[in-house]
Amino acid sequence: MWGCGALCGARAPAQLQRCLLPASRRHRQPAAASFSASAEPSRVRALVYGNHGDPAKVVELKNLELAAMGGSDVHVKMLAAPINPSDINMIQGNYGYLPPLPAVGGNEGVGQVVAVGSHVTRVKPGDWVIPTNVGLGTWRTEAVFSEEALLGVPKDIPLLSAATLCVNPCTAYRMLMDFEQLRPGDSVIQNASNSGVGQAVIQIAAALGLRTINVVRDRPDIQKLIDRLKNLGADHVVTEEELRKHELKNLFKNMPQPRLALNCVGGKSSTELLRRLAPGGTMVTYGGMAKQPVVASVSLLIFKNLKIRGFWMSKWKEDHSPDQFKELILTLCHLIRRGQLTAPACSEVPLQDYQRALEASMQPFVSSKQILTMC
Numbered sequence: 001m002w003g004c005g006a007l008c009g010a011r012a013p014a015q016l017q018r019c020l021l022p023a024s025r026r027h028r029q030p031a032a033a034s035f036s037a038s039a040e041p042s043r044v045r046a047l048v049y050g051n052h053g054d055p056a057k058v059v060e061l062k063n064l065e066l067a068a069m070g071g072s073d074v075h076v077k078m079l080a081a082p083i084n085p086s087d088i089n090m091i092q093g094n095y096g097y098l099p100p101l102p103a104v105g106g107n108e109g110v111g112q113v114v115a116v117g118s119h120v121t122r123v124k125p126g127d128w129v130i131p132t133n134v135g136l137g138t139w140r141t142e143a144v145f146s147e148e149a150l151l152g153v154p155k156d157i158p159l160l161s162a163a164t165l166c167v168n169p170c171t172a173y174r175m176l177m178d179f180e181q182l183r184p185g186d187s188v189i190q191n192a193s194n195s196g197v198g199q200a201v202i203q204i205a206a207a208l209g210l211r212t213i214n215v216v217r218d219r220p221d222i223q224k225l226i227d228r229l230k231n232l233g234a235d236h237v238v239t240e241e242e243l244r245k246h247e248l249k250n251l252f253k254n255m256p257q258p259r260l261a262l263n264c265v266g267g268k269s270s271t272e273l274l275r276r277l278a279p280g281g282t283m284v285t286y287g288g289m290a291k292q293p294v295v296a297s298v299s300l301l302i303f304k305n306l307k308i309r310g311f312w313m314s315k316w317k318e319d320h321s322p323d324q325f326k327e328l329i330l331t332l333c334h335l336i337r338r339g340q341l342t343a344p345a346c347s348e349v350p351l352q353d354y355q356r357a358l359e360a361s362m363q364p365f366v367s368s369k370q371i372l373t374m375c
């Protein structure tokens with residue numbers, strides 16, 4: 001079946017291969033008696049890659065056939081799905097989890113349930129659902145996924161918030177909660193602060209009463225970006241160059257030195273974050289946008305006893321129960337409803353214009369998340 005949660009990795013490779021055969025080369029699946037889906041095969045459009053490489057070259061828009069449903073399956077019409085750096089890395093073959101090929105791209109998004117199998121208990125037709133794990137393959141118009149690959153989300157939050165909920169805001173929240181015991185008034189420093197994660201960090205930190213020092217790369221329209229991040233709740237926004245200057249020390253006359261630094265970049269930028277940490281503080285690396293290693297000064301490690309840690313949301317999910325993940329999602333939905341957490345700045349792009357969206361997602365200084373819309 002083409003839709004299979006298929007590419008969510010839970011099924012056997014042979015079946016995956018069958019899933020990716022063009023509709024013309026496959027027989028129609030018999031309809032299972034136990035579900036309420038239409039037995040008519042429907043045309044599914046999906047962004048598929050058969051080899052790892054440059055996304056502009058290896059990703060293709062293909063027509064697939066919708067799978068037959070089993071009793072534990074859910075037929076989902078996808079509504080919107082972002083293009084995140086991890087999706088790009090996965091297509092390039094540089095990610096911690098690589099689904100078997102060929103695969104449908106996309107790890108995040110929101111869909112609406114069309115029909116459910118007879119054993120499905122947690123979602124019903126009309127509900128919105130998001131992936132519970134990486135590798136689902138969300139860049140497609142519809143699919144049949146297994147119930148366990150999905151989590152229902154409330155429909156009273158904006159669609160774009162739901163489409164971008166399960167990766168970046170979750171990562172931001174966990175990093176703020178799990179590494180240092182921060183109290184209202186404490187401060188956090190981060191780089192790539194205009195990233196999806198960075199915007200979530202600013203907003204969640206503000207909701208928790210934490211102050212943020214936000215580092216971004218300089219650009220011609222920097223004031224526009226500073227204003228935008230301050231509108232989200234950023235206390236300070238500084239450029240990478242300003243971060244290196246001695247005068248930045250003045251900032252800490254009015255606020256405590258940060259005990260937590262969130263590193264999305266690596267290289268020199270991470271070395272500077274470490275320099276600004278309070279003694280005993282922690283730097284958590286969750287991204288490597290500069291593609292350079294973290295370099296830590298020996299004296300800072302010895303005399304300030306800094307801690308250097310890493311975080312991967314997928315590992316957190318592996319180590320926690322589905323109920324704990326659900327609780328995290330509901331906490332974030334609560335912040336969204338209260339207006340304390342909005343979707344990142346984004347550009348909506350119809351699925352058929354995916355090449356434009358892929359290209360934009362790999363350009364520097366865009367400051368806008370590309371969201372594929374499926375209608």
Ligand SMILES: NC(=O)c1ccc[n+]([C@@H]2O[C@H](COP(=O)([O-])OP(=O)(O)OC[C@H]3O[C@@H](n4cnc5c(N)ncnc54)[C@H](OP(=O)(O)O)[C@@H]3O)[C@@H](O)[C@H]2O)c1
Pocket residue numbers: 084085086167168171192193194195196197198216217264265285286287288289290291311312313314363364365366367369
């Ligand atoms: N570990 C985890 O569990 C986890 C979870 C979510 C995300 N992530 C990772 O976090 C990172 C950000 O993801 P996202 O979805 O938030 O990204 P995003 O919204 O696409 O933003 C990308 C960010 O990276 C910056 N950037 C790009 N190239 C850079 C470079 N060479 N040097 C410095 N900054 C650079 C961009 O800044 P400009 O505007 O200056 O270009 C922008 O701030 C990715 O590496 C992603 O894989 C990890």
